[in-house]
Amino acid sequence: MNKDQHTSEGKEVDWTGFLPGIAIDCVMVGYNEKQLKVLILEYKETGFFALPGGFIRRNENLDVAAQRVLQKRTGLEGIQLNQFHTFGSLNRYAPEPMRKIMKKNGLQPAEDHFLLQRFVSTAYYALVNFEQAEPIADFLSDSCRWYDINQLPKLLWDHRDIIQKALESLRKNIDDAAVGLTLLDEEYTMRELRTLYETILDKEINRSSFHRKMVNSGRLERVGKKSTGKAHRSPYLYKFVSN
Amino acid sequence: MNKDQHTSEGKEVDWTGFLPGIAIDCVMVGYNEKQLKVLILEYKETGFFALPGGFIRRNENLDVAAQRVLQKRTGLEGIQLNQFHTFGSLNRYAPEPMRKIMKKNGLQPAEDHFLLQRFVSTAYYALVNFEQAEPIADFLSDSCRWYDINQLPKLLWDHRDIIQKALESLRKNIDDAAVGLTLLDEEYTMRELRTLYETILDKEINRSSFHRKMVNSGRLERVGKKSTGKAHRSPYLYKFVSN
DNA sequence: TACTATTGTTGCATAGTGTAACAATAATAA
DNA sequence: TTATTATTGTTACACTATGCAACAATAGTA
Structure with missing residues (x-):
């Protein structure tokens, strides 16, 4: 089997349970004090920042997987997710940061480790109530925090582009999105x-x-x-x- | 290695050269005699119909892969492709038709053959000049033909939904798409x-x-x-x- | 030369929106 | 109590976009 020890989640991760080659990234958008916020993960001891993401279980719908990622990072359920683009450029394949992240987490990944493969990533955005959400880091990260969309840290891979495209999509749908319903009191x-x-x-x-x-x-x-x-x-x- | 004989293309297909788990489907839209047309493949001796599709090479951009699929099926280059959705529902995983198709082509695929896996599929639509395109079947199909969008044959998997969503996307973008430029003389x-x-x-x-x-x-x-x-x-x- | 069918154009009503002005009002200052 | 101030609610006007209907233009036919 192909398992890693992840004591911070109290269980092993069986990477064979996920579809290879395809990932999910979530742009969770909040609003506070007249500023748009985005949930960003910071990886332990690396100074690396990235969007929360995940993978698709072998017997799980793509949309359900996205819901699961969102729920894990915010504790919220029933949030509407909007798929807006799938990113598949070659230049998003850069395994070096992930290898470093894993090493900092005490892992010794093989060259062909699941997380070091090239991924195509389907991206969703979701409007999330700033007050109700409780940002929760995953087992490779030490923080999951709101960042002002205009003061984002330098992000890994193409995640800056993903946020930009999410914002464009949100702008296009602003009247349908009932933004006030979720983002305001x-x-x-x-x-x-x-x-x-x-x-x-x-x-x-x-x-x-x-x-x-x-x-x-x-x-x-x-x-x-x-x-x-x-x-x-x-x-x-x-x-x-x-x- | 993991190769099949495909004499109709005069070469072997090395499936390890593609990203697993992710596919591309193309809705190529034409126009003739006041009717919208879609390019549909018919698989040999099976009565199965499906959209033209393909896979992503390990060192190839997603968008480039879509261009390649389009070029193979129409002979046309430089056509604008519009990514409109990625389909990842579980109910699109139904390997039986593909197994039958392969058998009719003289192949004896293993249970875990590349083509029999579950795929998430990123879909593109393209406006294609009906006169200039030359529909070309692939090695598993015996025809690639234009079908009236209102008289489509029964399609495999979720390909009917994909066409429907492509049409909705085209309608939304009709004013930007310069439809007349491509679809008319x-x-x-x-x-x-x-x-x-x-x-x-x-x-x-x-x-x-x-x-x-x-x-x-x-x-x-x-x-x-x-x-x-x-x-x-x-x-x-x-x-x-x-x- | 009149007729017919279709295209090009224009006037009118309605809806949506940018701009400016006026009215309402809750607290503060006089 | 009254005037002042700042912001909100509302309305009038102009301009644009669009649906509808009517009129004008015109190429072939009777």
Whole structure:
């Protein structure tokens, strides 16, 4: 058999249980203090950073595998995952960092170890509530943390490109994605929702147009007013309609 | 080594030269006589039909592999390929048809033969000129033919779903895809272009709105008139502007 | 020369959106 | 109590895009 000792997970990993050659990478997007965040793993003692990812079990759907990866890293279930691209460039095959990571974890991988192969990677993005998620490192990493999308550390392989493409995809789907539903608190002001849009799209949005569009979309419901404590009219609170 | 005899291609196939577990499927879309066409392979003596596909060489980019598949089946180079989804459902793993296909080709595949594994498949669609393409079967097939997208034979695995998703993707991108550029002759009337759009979108399009939109897009150029021989005003001919 | 069918074009209604202005209002200052 | 201030809610206007309908142009036919 082809097993590694991974005491940090308390069990051995049987790499033969996964499909070879194909991996999954997840861009988990959060939002806090007017900034977009992405979950990033830091590998032990190497200064290497990368997206959370995983592999597909031999009797597991691709989409289910992605759900599993997300659940492992955030503790959340039932999050909508969006497959946006599959990355298969040759220049993403660079086993040296992974070999170093494994050595730092006390492993002595053979040259043809599962993790040192070339992988094609199908990438998903997911909108994750910053408050509810609990970043959890995997057995090769010592941290899984939120990073500001504009202040990412240098990432391994093509993971910077993957995040960029995820962001483009999110921007394209922003109106369908119900971004406010996941990224904001249950109730929010129009200003907060607009700021979220502006942050994602990285451009200013006209105030009254946005207001009209959101109200007319029929997906928002007024649920009260918010006291800002400031010297001006207090804004309404909205939430997504539940149909 | 792990080689099969394939005299129809005049050489052996060394399956170890490909990445395992991941395949490519191509939806090549053509247009003829007001109907959308798709290139479909028929496997020898089995009555099995499937999309043209292939695998990724160990030192080959994913996108390049897709180009190679397309080139092999159509003889065309430089066609734009659009990756639209990666299919990884478990229910697409059904090796029995492939085993039968191989046996009909005089092969006696081992249980764990490369082609009998589970594959995740990254799918591309491409717009292909019906006149210029020369459908070419591969070594396991005895034909590669255009089929009307509304009269497809029963396809193996999930290939019907793949075509459906390709069509949805094409519809979403129809305005960017410059469909007329590839699917029509170099010069065409507004009526022909509109009929193409209507065929792809499967709905009627308002005549004058379409006319306006296309003219205002700045991507069309009037290049003359066409004699229809009919008793009415003759339409202008257009072509895509070359910038 | 009138007729017919189709194309090219234009006017009108409606919807979406950018811009600016006005109205409402909650706290603060006078 | 009243004026001030800042921000939100709303509305008017302009411009664009698009569906719809009507009119004009025209190439062949009767």
